[in-house]
Amino acid sequence: MVFVFVNQKGGVGKTTSAVNLGACLAGAGKSVLLVDFDSQANLSSAVGLNKAGIKPGVYELISGQAELAVVIRKTVVQNLWVIPSSIDLSGAAVELVEHEKRDLFLKNALAPVKDRYDYVMIDCPPSLGVLTLNGLAAADSVLIPMQCEYFAMEGLSLLLQTIRRIQKNLNPKLQIGGIFFTMYDQRTRLAQDVVREVSAYFREKVFETIIPRNVRISEAPSHGLPISHYDPASSGSRAYQSLAEEVIARG
Ligand SMILES: Nc1ncnc2c1ncn2[C@@H]1O[C@H](COP(=O)(O)OP(=O)(O)OP(=O)(O)O)[C@@H](O)[C@H]1O
Ligand SMILES: [Mg+2]
Secondary structure, rough: EEEEEEOOOOOOHHHHHHHHHHHHHHOOOOEEEEEEOOOOHHHHOOOOOOOOHHOOOOHHHHHHOHHHHOOOEOOOOOOEEEEOOOOOHHHEEEEEHHOOHHHHHHHHHOOOOOOOEEEEEEEOOOOOOOHHHHHHOOEEEEEEEEEOOOHHHHHHHHHHHHHHHHHHOOOOOOOOOOOOEEEEEEHHHHHHHHHHHHHHHHHHHHHEEEEOOOHHHHHHHHHOOHHHHHHHOOHHHHHHHHHHHHHHOOO
């Protein structure tokens, strides 16, 4: 199963969720390959890869300069692998646009290995540009992290339009795996209202698990560890564990 984490809004928890959900699935005995498809390379550093030393990575892979066997790295977590990224990927966005099959580079690059893992999880940048379209073309299922803010629904409808366009043109099998809330603060009325509104509209597409705002989650990346290893007893760790159980149960 190939999941892609998409939301054109920045800072909503795409990378955090890819790392922590991936680590929890790995902890449940699943084999997981994380793909950092953002030139910010936040995912790579969150699993302990130093930003300076992560070449070759996903850019070299999609541009044909490096083989899969070289770019797939082990992490400190058992069953969890990663294809890292670097700032070089920002140039790829420009190079790819020239190309007729520009949206299929990632799909083609991952094709030989995707069935070797229980889950491949692609982290995308905060835009609906060519990199995110590559992520959507390569995936079986989209996971949408959302923050509970004003205009959440507006952002979501633009994203859903894009997903429909991809389903028509590039990837008819693409499913919406689900929407989940991140950085939830139960003390605010707004957060409760957004959860209620989005859940009423998207119903079973919304995961029951809500990821709370938890400072331990924001500390973990600077230690190069997923929350499950940095602070397993934290509320954030328990929430990602519960999200992983839902993902496994949904099949
Ligand atoms: N549940 C949480 N509680 C507290 N902090 C969080 C939580 N989830 C994410 N963060 C923090 O919020 C920031 C943004 O999260 P993250 O990088 O995962 O978002 P993103 O959607 O990947 O951002 P971008 O769009 O820039 O790629 C990070 O500093 C992260 O540590
Ligand atoms: Mg990110």
